[in-house]
Amino acid sequence: MPTQSKGWSPYLAGALSGLVSIGSVLIAGKYLGASTTFVRGAGMAERLYAPDVVTTLAYYIKEKPVFDWQFLFVCGIAAGAYLAARLYGDFKVQLVPDTWSARFGPSPWRRAAAAFVGGVIAMFGARLADGCPSGHGLSGMSQLAVSGYLAGAGFFIGGIVMARLLYRGK
Amino acid sequence: MELFFGLVTGVLFGFLLQRGQVLRYDKQLGALRLKDMTIVKFMLSHIMVAMVGLYLLNDLGLVKLSIKSTVLGANILGGLIFGLGWGLVGYCPGTSVGAVGEGRFDALWGIAGMLVGAAVFARAYDGLLGTVYTWGDYGKITLPSLLGISHWLVIVVLLAAFAGILRLLERKGL
Numbered sequence: 001m002p003t004q005s006k007g008w009s010p011y012l013a014g015a016l017s018g019l020v021s022i023g024s025v026l027i028a029g030k031y032l033g034a035s036t037t038f039v040r041g042a043g044m045a046e047r048l049y050a051p052d053v054v055t056t057l058a059y060y061i062k063e064k065p066v067f068d069w070q071f072l073f074v075c076g077i078a079a080g081a082y083l084a085a086r087l088y089g090d091f092k093v094q095l096v097p098d099t100w101s102a103r104f105g106p107s108p109w110r111r112a113a114a115a116f117v118g119g120v121i122a123m124f125g126a127r128l129a130d131g132c133p134s135g136h137g138l139s140g141m142s143q144l145a146v147s148g149y150l151a152g153a154g155f156f157i158g159g160i161v162m163a164r165l166l167y168r169g170k
Numbered sequence: 171m172e173l174f175f176g177l178v179t180g181v182l183f184g185f186l187l188q189r190g191q192v193l194r195y196d197k198q199l200g201a202l203r204l205k206d207m208t209i210v211k212f213m214l215s216h217i218m219v220a221m222v223g224l225y226l227l228n229d230l231g232l233v234k235l236s237i238k239s240t241v242l243g244a245n246i247l248g249g250l251i252f253g254l255g256w257g258l259v260g261y262c263p264g265t266s267v268g269a270v271g272e273g274r275f276d277a278l279w280g281i282a283g284m285l286v287g288a289a290v291f292a293r294a295y296d297g298l299l300g301t302v303y304t305w306g307d308y309g310k311i312t313l314p315s316l317l318g319i320s321h322w323l324v325i326v327v328l329l330a331a332f333a334g335i336l337r338l339l340e341r342k343g344l
Contacts, residue, residue: 158253
């Protein structure tokens with residue numbers, strides 16, 4: 001097996017994923033999305049040490065900490081990616097991405113700090129916008145929802161601004 | 171059964187995300203630095219296929235659309251905040267878990283941060299309800315309902331626009 005396969009064309013993989021999304025709506029009536037699962041996951045974690053929080057905060061009452069279609073969908077993404085990576089010899093443990101390492105050095109802790117802080121900010125924004133690049137970007141824009149196009153533009157504008165700040169002049 | 175469908179759909183989607191090479195920090199930042207548009211190609215290809223299929227099935231009465239409300243304040247502000255965080259973590263919520271499946275374990279820190287971000291949001295939610303969520307609330311509107319034209323006209327225009335964008339990206343070698 002090759003050590004790092006080149007992968008498929010993003011057009012082919014993207015178009016096939018579009019068919020998966022159509023099939024999911026047709027068979028299960030479910031649209032792809034990911035970020036609500038992080039609210040349910042956070043609720044499950046909080047329930048372990050502070051059960052009151054989960055029963056009193058309105059947002060946890062709205063998005064209950066239970067396993068639902070999307071939670072299993074998100075778990076499935078990890079499994080599917082693992083399967084494909086193993087099958088095509090792409091699986092490689094990496095703590096610091098190449099681009100990051102070239103700009104900020106090989107320290108896994110510096111990368112960890114940025115990834116953690118970025119994750120906090122990104123999820124706060126995704127919940128405020130009511131979706132992430134899956135729910136708004138793919139499902140919303142496919143359904144011609146105005147919210148999907150607005151949020152999608154916001155995702156890329158915010159992302160380009162941050163990328164400029166981090167990689168200025170590089 | 172619903173959980174089973176979720177798992178199967180996730181496995182298929184994760185498989186394709188990995189094959190499309192979009193689970194990488196380098197590819198996500200490549201797009202945000204306007205140097206490598208792999209993820210944009212993936213997303214637009216997905217949308218072009220899905221919008222035709224979903225509206226066709228909807229016209230035939232076989233599926234129901236599920237439109238998220240448009241609230242200008244929340245969608246735009248939330249979108250921009252998400253983007254700033256995305257540029258830092260280099261994974262979105264869906265691709266972060268896929269990246270872990272591929273061995274990119276820095277995404278685990280991103281996932282931990284996202285869980286904390288969700289917990290922080292749960293505490294801010296009540297305060298946001300009376301403010302950001304009231305700024306420009308237009309309900310469940312779509313481009314065709316807003317413009318008052320046939321959804322197929324919108325789809326044809328978007329297909330042409332997206333194809334044009336993709337052609338331009340190929341021409342520029344992005």
